[in-house]
Amino acid sequence: MLNRYKVRLLVPTRPLGPKSSSLKISRNLVPGMATSTEHMTELSNDPWRRVSVVIVTHHSRAVIKDCLAEIGASAEVVIIDNASDDDTPDLARRARPDAIIRKNGVGVGYGAGANLGLMSVAREFALLANPDSRVDTTALTRLIEAADTYPDSALLAPTVLDDAGLYEPAHDVALFGRHLQPPRDGEQPPEGPICADHLSGAVVLLRMDSYRSIGPFDEAIFLYYEDDDFCMRIRTAGFSSILVPQAVVNHSGGGSVRPSAAYRWEKYWHMAWSRLYLEQKYHGAAACTAIALLSLLRFTAKTIGNALTLRRAKAWRDLARLFGTLGYLLHVPASRTVSRSRPVRTKAPSI
Template sequence: MSRDVSVVIVAYNSAALLPACLAAIPPECPVVVVDNASPDDSALVALAARPGARVIRAERNLGFGPGANAGFAEVVTEFGLLLNADASLEPGAVAGLVAAARRYPGGAMFAPEIIAPDGRMQFGHDLPFRRLRGPVVEPSGDACCWYVGGSAMFLRMSAFRALGGFDPGIFLYFEDDDLCLRMRAAGHALIHVEGARVRHEGGASSAPSETLNWWKAFHQGWSRLHLEAKHHGQAAAWRLALSEAPGLGLKALFRRQDPRREKWSGRAAGMRAWITGRKATEIALGRRRQGPSGT
């Protein structure tokens, strides 16, 4: 069963995490590691930890979704598993996901049970545009779901390719939400699979830094407006931008001692970049201008 699955990992500054991640992947699974121009030794570490892996060394940081697309372009198996570098498969996880895909031929995306370090299940989140709102309820048994997160996303490759993969315009964040929305619009089911378990550290795929955290917040702001415009129209995106960006900028400017200041500053800057028509994939992790809410 595992021979029907290729695992794709997008790495950026992930050298400390890749050995454990790669060691947990069944030996018969083809593995593709996309190194997003990491300043550390991610590519060399991946080759040492998994000598048979296909390691793609990008000349620049492509972003998460475009990096995943580059990895999946190398996949020839029926299924693909997108796996974060800070995630680790438990024994039987891949076989369980393949078995579920065979049981549910109408499913195109499958979510394993994502287990946090404290032992609790990380069951995704609600999608931004779901009409029937309500609490996200942890499933019991296999269950249809609204969202499959990018930390461990099992894909039927024929459906993924038919939709063109991840949105190439999104550098980081909400690329998984966008794919879920497009999969459901195309009539495919998203299914949470009981018993297929993945351990996930969460937020640890790249070595942390203040600058990187700011850029993550920047792309959260930009991608949220991109998603709104794509699925609800430009007017809706402008309404969202005008309702949130000024307040974020003001909080970043005046609450200088608040630990959330960097996040507010980054998100406000990302929203302003979207408003002015700048492309996230061209900005990437570009040089940050000095100031509490600058780009």
């Protein structure tokens, strides 16, 4: 049996300085069983042989070619396209002829799309990568080294940099305590691997054995917070999520869809809906209703205030949030393919 490593959950604090981590843990990670000779040999030769790359696309023509260009030739690549009308699948096929590509005539959302891709994975790990990300061999090597070092880890995430080379925090405390934390402006990445409540879904390495125990993404969530839900279920199942600062990837951010008024409406509608869904899933209907009623008042006031002051973009954002909140209260499903609009009550993981 593999030895467990024990950590305490990270607690964000204010940045300690330009060379210090802005996150504090009470105990360092303790490695489990050493990596086998066979795995070390295979890893040093070609880490991509242990990985299936799963990419969910939607109007991703502008970024998919660069994403695929970084992936090693020996990797299995699975692309799930959510009803793109900009030739994303054709461009992906030309860039990666050996890729498994599934075209959905109707967008099924990120979680359901990822589940479809993960069904095709037969390798040890799945690398879930947004189409506007770029993951090179060095970054993948660092992630797999950490996965081998900490065998109870289910999910591992790298340091994420934007196109300007600026740090984007890829880890956080659990969703329900996030509003209590101070701003993270100026935060620097930790100096070594840490255990986190939440990892960003932009790029993550998923251990498939753990995934089969945890279960798939909740397909009732069309967009947003599906990674929060998945990370909470990782902890409930007894696994860990680890940030690996030495693995560094690039994430353009927002480059995987075409910005438009319709896109912004969809974004903020689903953010409001999905947040209430998780509140009910982990805290019950009464807590969800209380937050929803307060949100109705807040978003109504903000919509009117922004409209009167001619801040049209903000008024549009808050109107979408208002309608997303109303949609949830009226049992409107978020997904176009899943009729369920209410979760099965789940116990939140302990802090």
